[in-house]
Amino acid sequence: MKAHVHVMLKNGVLDPQGEAVRHALGSLGFDGVEGVRQGKVIELDLADGTPETTIEQMCQKLLANTVIESYRVEVL
Amino acid sequence: MRAAVIVFPGSNCDRDMAVALRAAGADVQMVWHKDASLPDGIDLVAVPGGFSFGDYLRCGAIAAQSPISQAVVGHAARGGYVLGVCNGFQVLTETGLLPGALMRNAGLKFICKTTDLKVETSASAFTEGYNAGDMVGFPMAHHDGNYTVDPETLATLRGEDRIAFTYSDNPNGSIADIAGVLSDNRRVLGMMPHPERAVDDGHGGTDGQALFRGLVGQFATA
Numbered sequence: 001m002k003a004h005v006h007v008m009l010k011n012g013v014l015d016p017q018g019e020a021v022r023h024a025l026g027s028l029g030f031d032g033v034e035g036v037r038q039g040k041v042i043e044l045d046l047a048d049g050t051p052e053t054t055i056e057q058m059c060q061k062l063l064a065n066t067v068i069e070s071y072r073v074e075v076l
Numbered sequence: 077m078r079a080a081v082i083v084f085p086g087s088n089c090d091r092d093m094a095v096a097l098r099a100a101g102a103d104v105q106m107v108w109h110k111d112a113s114l115p116d117g118i119d120l121v122a123v124p125g126g127f128s129f130g131d132y133l134r135c136g137a138i139a140a141q142s143p144i145s146q147a148v149v150g151h152a153a154r155g156g157y158v159l160g161v162c163n164g165f166q167v168l169t170e171t172g173l174l175p176g177a178l179m180r181n182a183g184l185k186f187i188c189k190t191t192d193l194k195v196e197t198s199a200s201a202f203t204e205g206y207n208a209g210d211m212v213g214f215p216m217a218h219h220d221g222n223y224t225v226d227p228e229t230l231a232t233l234r235g236e237d238r239i240a241f242t243y244s245d246n247p248n249g250s251i252a253d254i255a256g257v258l259s260d261n262r263r264v265l266g267m268m269p270h271p272e273r274a275v276d277d278g279h280g281g282t283d284g285q286a287l288f289r290g291l292v293g294q295f296a297t298a
Contacts, residue, residue, distance in 0.1 A: 067177040
């Protein structure tokens with residue numbers, strides 16, 4: 001089984017990289033991009049039957065820093 | 077005083093740290109990250125700067141899971157001293173020994189220069205060689221030094237006098253200009269600028285000497 005973990009900076013945490021991407025889109029002529037937030041997707045290749053609670057622990061302990069990041073697990 | 081300097085793959089300030097500690101009179105041992113315990117009788121653990129594990133995932137995140145990191149957490153829990161500089165500060169926040177997190181610099185650039193810091197408190201073994209309000213010049217060299225912490229914790233840090241150093245010109249966007257913070261027992265210090273790069277005339281400045289002498293002095297009088 002596979003799972004995707006989406007890690008994003010929490011709302012309210014300034015994302016300077018996303019802001020730089022927004023500026024770059026504007027300079028390419030893409031008007032109306034009002035905000036960009038940049039995160040990451042981590043693809044996990046897991047033994048079948050791995051419980052979601054285990055994936056949750058992986059996120060809490062390592063994959064996300066919950067001081068500044070939120071995460072969402074998507075089992076494929 | 078007996079000090080251990082932790083070495084991760086990608087550490088690059090470990091030897092500078094050892095030189096600074098030895099110059100202040102400490103007996104220094106280097107400890108590889110795969111070791112699960114610290115040598116007996118260690119008083120201070122120094123977590124040096126660098127790019128441990130290539131900064132993969134997040135700066136310091138993988139190092140915080142190394143076998144030695146649990147030993148460092150245990151050392152701190154027993155009231156031992158811990159100094160984390162630059163990547164070492166990032167590792168200490170990732171282990172939870174210090175609050176907050178270090179994000180990408182607000183201006184997105186890697187900043188490498190000597191920066192003016194204000195000593196905010198002299199009430200710690202690390203800063204007792206200074207007076208609160210003193211200005212010191214320490215080199216900084218990082219891409220991810222933008223300190224952030226939630227408003228409640230910031231209020232706690234301020235209320236408990238745990239902000240050790242602040243930037244005079246906030247080069248990286250850190251909240252409340254914070255360059256270094258102390259743990260609640262004041263024996264763990266994390267800071268982004270490098271005091272160990274300011275301990276010799278050849279470095280261009282010696283403002284960091286007081287930090288290391290103060291630390292070693294704790295044990296000279298004990």
